Amino acid sequence: MARALGIGGLFFRARDTKALAHWYETHLGIAEFWSQAAGPTIFAPFREETDYFPADRQWMINLRVDDLDALIGQLRAADIAVETRPQEWDSPETGRFARIHDPEGNPIELWEPASGPLPG
Structure with a gap:
């Protein structure tokens, strides 16, 4: 069976694309074409009424x-x-875990995984 191999990109709207891209590169080391380290990626839809991240946002990126x-x-x-x-x-x-917001208010979760295998 064919399957996805990983996340190929994350695309989202921004008021000032150049300034926001510069912020991500400056503070998190993420450039437009980013080769990330191999490791776990969690892909998990949340309940519509979750309070885990702001109700006015449809997504929250989690960075290892x-x-x-x-x-x-x-x-x-x-x-x-x-x-x-x-x-x-x-x-x-x-x-x-820690949380920050980019200059446009998008939530970002920072995650330092525990050593060893993740549950599940």
């Missing part, structure tokens, strides 16, 4: 990171608000 603490430090040094909720979001099974 290798050093969440260092990235949080870099983002805060650039005056980017970072939200963490260790008691609520983090677990030894899945890893650690």
Whole structure:
């Protein structure tokens, strides 16, 4: 059976495409053509009434990171608000999480996976 091999792109609307692309490259290291490290990708539709991300947004991107603490430090040094909720979001099974928003208000979840296999 043929199947998808991975995410080939993420496309979304922006008021200022050049400025937003520059923000992603500057603060997260994501260029227009980005070769990402191999690893797990979670593909999960959420209930329409979820409060996991803002109700006025149809999606939230989750980015795997290798050093969440260092990235949080870099983002805060650039005056980017970072939200963490260790008691609520983090677990030894899945890893650690933080949330930011890009300049157009799109939610971004940063995920440092736990070492070892993911549940499921």
